[in-house]
Amino acid sequence: MLEVKNLHVSVGGRKILDGLNLTVKDGEVAAIMGPNGTGKSTLSYVIAGREDYEVEEGEVLLDGVNILEMDATERANAGVFLAFQYPLEIPGVATMTFLKAALNAQARARGQGELQTPDFMKKVREAAGKLGVGQDMLKRPLNVGFSGGEKKRMEILQMALLQPKIGILDETDSGLDIDALRIVADGVNALRAKDRSFLVITHYQRLLDYIKPDTVHVMAKGKIARTGGPELALELEKSGYAAFTGEAA
Amino acid sequence: MNKPVLQRQRTEAEVALIERFDQGDRRLVGASALRADAMRRFAEAGLPNRRVEAWHYTDLRGVMRSAALVRAPETATLPVARECLTKPVAQTGAFRFVIFNGAYNEELSSSGPLPAGVTVTSLAAALAAGDADVLGALKADGPGTGDAIVALNTALMQDGIVIRVMPGAKVERPLAILNLMSGGFAQAAFLRSILLVGAGASVSLDETTAVCMPDATQANEALTVVVGDGARVDYAAQVAEQGEGAVAVHGLFVTMGANARFNGFCLVPVAGLVRRQIFARLEGEHSTISLGGLSLLRGKEHADTTLVVDHAVPNCVSREFFRHILDHESTGVFQGKVVVRQHAQKTDGGMKSQALVLGEDASMNNKPELEIFADDVVCGHGATVGQLDANQIFYLQARGLSRGEAESLLLEAFANEALELVADESIRARYAAQAADWLAHRSGQ
Numbered sequence: 001m002l003e004v005k006n007l008h009v010s011v012g013g014r015k016i017l018d019g020l021n022l023t024v025k026d027g028e029v030a031a032i033m034g035p036n037g038t039g040k041s042t043l044s045y046v047i048a049g050r051e052d053y054e055v056e057e058g059e060v061l062l063d064g065v066n067i068l069e070m071d072a073t074e075r076a077n078a079g080v081f082l083a084f085q086y087p088l089e090i091p092g093v094a095t096m097t098f099l100k101a102a103l104n105a106q107a108r109a110r111g112q113g114e115l116q117t118p119d120f121m122k123k124v125r126e127a128a129g130k131l132g133v134g135q136d137m138l139k140r141p142l143n144v145g146f147s148g149g150e151k152k153r154m155e156i157l158q159m160a161l162l163q164p165k166i167g168i169l170d171e172t173d174s175g176l177d178i179d180a181l182r183i184v185a186d187g188v189n190a191l192r193a194k195d196r197s198f199l200v201i202t203h204y205q206r207l208l209d210y211i212k213p214d215t216v217h218v219m220a221k222g223k224i225a226r227t228g229g230p231e232l233a234l235e236l237e238k239s240g241y242a243a244f245t246g247e248a249a
Numbered sequence: 250m251n252k253p254v255l256q257r258q259r260t261e262a263e264v265a266l267i268e269r270f271d272q273g274d275r276r277l278v279g280a281s282a283l284r285a286d287a288m289r290r291f292a293e294a295g296l297p298n299r300r301v302e303a304w305h306y307t308d309l310r311g312v313m314r315s316a317a318l319v320r321a322p323e324t325a326t327l328p329v330a331r332e333c334l335t336k337p338v339a340q341t342g343a344f345r346f347v348i349f350n351g352a353y354n355e356e357l358s359s360s361g362p363l364p365a366g367v368t369v370t371s372l373a374a375a376l377a378a379g380d381a382d383v384l385g386a387l388k389a390d391g392p393g394t395g396d397a398i399v400a401l402n403t404a405l406m407q408d409g410i411v412i413r414v415m416p417g418a419k420v421e422r423p424l425a426i427l428n429l430m431s432g433g434f435a436q437a438a439f440l441r442s443i444l445l446v447g448a449g450a451s452v453s454l455d456e457t458t459a460v461c462m463p464d465a466t467q468a469n470e471a472l473t474v475v476v477g478d479g480a481r482v483d484y485a486a487q488v489a490e491q492g493e494g495a496v497a498v499h500g501l502f503v504t505m506g507a508n509a510r511f512n513g514f515c516l517v518p519v520a521g522l523v524r525r526q527i528f529a530r531l532e533g534e535h536s537t538i539s540l541g542g543l544s545l546l547r548g549k550e551h552a553d554t555t556l557v558v559d560h561a562v563p564n565c566v567s568r569e570f571f572r573h574i575l576d577h578e579s580t581g582v583f584q585g586k587v588v589v590r591q592h593a594q595k596t597d598g599g600m601k602s603q604a605l606v607l608g609e610d611a612s613m614n615n616k617p618e619l620e621i622f623a624d625d626v627v628c629g630h631g632a633t634v635g636q637l638d639a640n641q642i643f644y645l646q647a648r649g650l651s652r653g654e655a656e657s658l659l660l661e662a663f664a665n666e667a668l669e670l671v672a673d674e675s676i677r678a679r680y681a682a683q684a685a686d687w688l689a690h691r692s693g694q
Binding site for chain 2: 048049050051071072073075076077080081082084087088090091092093097098101102105106109141158162
């Protein structure tokens with residue numbers, strides 16, 4: 001279970017998150033919607049452990065443990081996975097090399113043995129096949145020259161291999177056409193499990209047609225302005241965010 | 250009392266080097282006029298220093314306080330060489346020629362018949378015999394002729410390997426030159442090898458410089474390559490092992506005919522100071538030269554790559570791609586000059602130097618230059634100096650890699666992209682292993 005309690009975060013003296021509270025239960029898919037610049041990506045980065053943010057107050061608990069004390073590596077190994085809005089290109093690092101390094105790093109951190117190469121290859125091929133990630137993509141340097149859709153599929157492939165406790169999808173739908181959106185959503189849905197939760201950050205209701213959320217939170221001005229069920233997303237699609245930004249002001 | 254007044258005091262090292270020549274080292278056989286002229290030029294200029302533009306970032310006069318002694322090629326040190334040859338760096342499937350303590354050593358070299366189309370002699374033997382091709386090649390250093398350290402090499406060259414590849418010969422097995430010093434004390438060597446490649450021939454040459462017992466050695470080595478029309482040469486070089494306070498200067502002189510290809514690479518993962526200078530001249534149309542390198546520096550190491558590529562004729566292509574990783578207090582230098590002469594229309598030139606500066610006290614000096622006198626050319630250069638990308642490190646950490654693992658992966662990738670330029674697969678694998686060792690040493694700190 002992920003619990004964000006009274007989280008205050010600033011960057012360069014500018015307040016971004018202003019006492020945010022949020023709970024995502026095991027097995028839950030929570031969507032966060034909200035206008036541009038309201039701190040949605042900041043929330044995802046702060047949970048994943050990016051260092052450029054100043055956490056002034058509050059806690060982020062994963063199964064009761066405050067992960068704000070940990071660095072990004074430790075959080076990943078504890079089960080946090082951030083699917084980046086803009087996945088980084090890493091020239092010179094073959095995708096397979098990277099995948100193996102990540103899987104082995106997490107296995108070591110959890111006291112498990114490293115995967116043997118044939119097992120690793122099999123695992124990757126299976127997961128890749130479901131996401132339409134071809135062998136040629138796996139041979140290329142990580143994300144280099146990938147289209148927007150390919151990059152997002154690669155993020156979901158990593159999530160499928162790393163099996164996190166919580167998957168944070170930061171605008172995974174941006175830059176995707178309908179077909180790619182469906183593939184990515186199917187990938188996420190296949191990973192839904194009783195002990196795994198998701199935080200789906202998006203601007204649009206469209207993604208939520210494919211990944212059905214249990215709860216929808218509206219974020220405005222650095223905090224959660226309203227929480228509801230899937231119907232809230234439909235309501236937003238009609239009325240926009242103006243009411244919420246006004247309400248939060 | 251009638252001696253000319255010197256404008257400046259010669260240093261102890263300069264005096265010793267000039268005296269060595271004047272006293273007539275009996276091992277300096279042949280080419281006496283060439284040597285005398287070269288020594289005159291060296292004596293005039295002295296050791297290169299900051300005031301010489303091409304040596305601005307590498308003050309050899311300041312670094313070389315004294316001139317190390319040249320060791321006699323006595324047999325007592327042979328076991329040292331044999332042990333040295335068991336090290337990974339000497340493991341090569343190539344047909345190998347070993348120069349040990351300043352002299353070609355047949356015993357340490359590969360045995361059996363030479364690859365077809367190849368003939369080999371020692372430089373000392375060629376000079377003693379007054380070999381016209383060799384003397385001609387030595388005169389053809391082109392833009393390198395004005396360099397004092399090249400002049401010093403010509404004056405004091407002890408030995409080297411002269412390799413001739415017959416026209417049309419496709420030499421399958423790579424050739425290797427191993428310049429070996431026993432070390433154990435501050436020792437010097439002056440070596441000059443020559444590779445003459447006939448028209449339409451192809452060959453791969455791998456040159457390695459190493460000191461068995463690393464010490465403050467001084468190596469002054471040079472390789473002259475003449476690439477015939479339609480010939481192809483792949484060349485890889487590295488200074489593999491030397492000690493603290495050591496100085497290695499390596500000159501590479503390439504002249505190319507028409508429709509020829511030269512692909513050269515140098516690796517520098519080593520203590521002390523290394524200066525590589527490359528002087529290449531494209532003399533025949535439709536030729537391509539590619540020069541690349543990787544320098545991995547730590548501590549107070551200093552590596553300088555200075556090159557001049559001279560497009561003397563139209564329709565040639567030149568590419569330079571050098572990468573540098575600088576840790577601790579190390580210093581990197583890249584000076585690249587591409588000259589396009591007035592008639593060299595349709596020249597296609599591209600030069601890149603990229604450095605990652607990891608150490609707070611490390612520094613990189615980049616000086617790319619283009620001198621273009623023709624009006625229909627495509628030439629570009631780029632030089633970057635930066636640090637590891639914090640976003641990339643975060644991305645990798647967010648997948649569970651430790652910061653150290655993330656850095657190593659990114660550094661290895663940076664290095665490997667340069668190593669891709671090494672044409673020969675086995676040499677590339679050996680260099681990649683050395684780069685991996687260097688990185689492992691770094692992350693193990």
